[in-house]
Amino acid sequence: MFESATAYAVLPASDLDRARRYWVGITGAEPEMSMEDEAFFLRIGGIRVLIYRSEFAGTAENTALGIESADLERDLELLRERGVEFNQYDLPGLTTVDGVAEVDGTRTAWFTDSEGNIIAIGDRVEAG
Numbered sequence: 001m002f003e004s005a006t007a008y009a010v011l012p013a014s015d016l017d018r019a020r021r022y023w024v025g026i027t028g029a030e031p032e033m034s035m036e037d038e039a040f041f042l043r044i045g046g047i048r049v050l051i052y053r054s055e056f057a058g059t060a061e062n063t064a065l066g067i068e069s070a071d072l073e074r075d076l077e078l079l080r081e082r083g084v085e086f087n088q089y090d091l092p093g094l095t096t097v098d099g100v101a102e103v104d105g106t107r108t109a110w111f112t113d114s115e116g117n118i119i120a121i122g123d124r125v126e127a128g
Helices: 017-028 072-081
Strands: 010-012 033-035 038-045 047-053 063-070 100-105 106-112 118-123
Touching: 010 017, 010 063, 017 047, 047 100, 072 100, 072 106
Parallel strands: 010 047, 063 118
Antiparallel strands: 033 038, 038 047, 100 106, 106 118
């Protein structure tokens, strides 16, 4: 059914200009396409992410976007240099140390973007 389709991720933003500055600042990439003052597409890690104006931005308490990293240490350092602060968690089965949790051999860190969306970045997960 979807053999020739492509997919994209979606993130809400209550302040589209702030979201654009944030994402351009941490990725260094300019939007690929903008739709007036309502939305823009940005490429993150090879996928397109639609960031659109919504009054519901930041209301989800779950991870909204996951990024697989081929070099997590490098990417965490670069994000920190660009002002990203990683969330700290101390939950049953998940505790972060310096912002990073290790679960079943995979390391993951979470941060919250300018719009309150929770983003995960972790070691590349090999399909098995």
